[in-house]
Amino acid sequence: MLKNKKNYLDKDISVKSKFKILQNYIKNNKIFRFLLLILNPIDLINKIKNYKIDKFKVVKINWKLRTEKYGKYGVISTDTPQSEFNYVTNLQKKIMFSNLRRFVTKKEKKILDYGCGSGRFSEELTKINHKAKVIAVDTEKKLISLAQPKNRVTYVWLKNLSQIKMKFDIIFIANVLGGIEKKSLPKLISFLISKLNKNGIIFLSEHISNKKIQGPEILKGWAFRDDDFYLRLFKKVLLKKVDEYKYNDYRTSIYVGKK
Numbered sequence: 001m002l003k004n005k006k007n008y009l010d011k012d013i014s015v016k017s018k019f020k021i022l023q024n025y026i027k028n029n030k031i032f033r034f035l036l037l038i039l040n041p042i043d044l045i046n047k048i049k050n051y052k053i054d055k056f057k058v059v060k061i062n063w064k065l066r067t068e069k070y071g072k073y074g075v076i077s078t079d080t081p082q083s084e085f086n087y088v089t090n091l092q093k094k095i096m097f098s099n100l101r102r103f104v105t106k107k108e109k110k111i112l113d114y115g116c117g118s119g120r121f122s123e124e125l126t127k128i129n130h131k132a133k134v135i136a137v138d139t140e141k142k143l144i145s146l147a148q149p150k151n152r153v154t155y156v157w158l159k160n161l162s163q164i165k166m167k168f169d170i171i172f173i174a175n176v177l178g179g180i181e182k183k184s185l186p187k188l189i190s191f192l193i194s195k196l197n198k199n200g201i202i203f204l205s206e207h208i209s210n211k212k213i214q215g216p217e218i219l220k221g222w223a224f225r226d227d228d229f230y231l232r233l234f235k236k237v238l239l240k241k242v243d244e245y246k247y248n249d250y251r252t253s254i255y256v257g258k259k
């Protein structure tokens with residue numbers, strides 16, 4: 001089932017706009033960032049003063065603020081121009097669903113899109129079976145309100161996990177766990193696995209890095225964990241890596257597990 005690394009690297013989604021490429025280069029370049037700091041001495045002093053505190057501070061993504069700022073576009077990297085949102089979404093759809101289709105029996109009818117955002121992939125999930133019903137949940141109310149109504153998709157603003165009462169044939173999690181603190185994950189994953197029917201499928205897609213986390217992980221916005229981290233987290237469903245692609249130079253792994 002595992003492909004070799006060479007095949008994985010064939011798939012690449014990158015920014016097309018030359019202007020945005022240059023803007024991203026400047027924004028992410030260490031020398032430019034240093035120059036900017038020097039030009040803002042107050043920022044520089046605050047950075048030096050707070051260095052130790054900031055180093056250990058957990059920085060969670062504020063999805064409400066992010067959505068107020070970027071609308072539906074905030075669910076992907078803001079290094080991508082908004083005009084390329086559909087292009088990125090379509091390529092991700094193609095890569096993810098070609099993998100998911102290799103594992104479904106087409107009898108799956110109850111599907112959970114966990115952390116659906118504005119529902120980029122919710123409708124595509126209904127196509128797995130013409131009777132399939134998708135429950136698409138997200139903890140950010142504003143993103144749920146941006147989701148377009150679709151046949152056989154029910155969007156739910158998730159205030160508490162206990163709202164998820166039924167069991168599913170497929171649980172689909174795309175680019176969600178990297179934004180959640182490591183310490184909260186075991187409980188969440190056990191809960192999700194408990195909501196999976198026998199022979200049910202877990203589909204997971206996450207940005208990854210080769211670097212192993214040394215010591216306790218301190219979340220800074222988005223966590224780039226390694227493959228082993230996710231494989232261990234879902235070992236109860238024998239999670240396997242089935243593909244990998246690059247998005248704006250970030251490696252993204254695709255995993256599938258079965259109960």
Ligand SMILES: C[S@@+](CC[C@H](N)C(=O)[O-])C[C@H]1O[C@@H](n2cnc3c(N)ncnc32)[C@H](O)[C@@H]1O
Pocket residue numbers: 063074075076114115116117118119120121137138139140143158173174175176179180
């Ligand atoms: C990067 S977005 C991905 C959204 C969607 N899966 C997509 O690919 O378009 C991450 C999403 O996870 C949601 N989220 C964050 N923490 C969550 C949690 N504990 N449970 C469910 N969703 C969560 C956020 O509100 C956000 O919509």
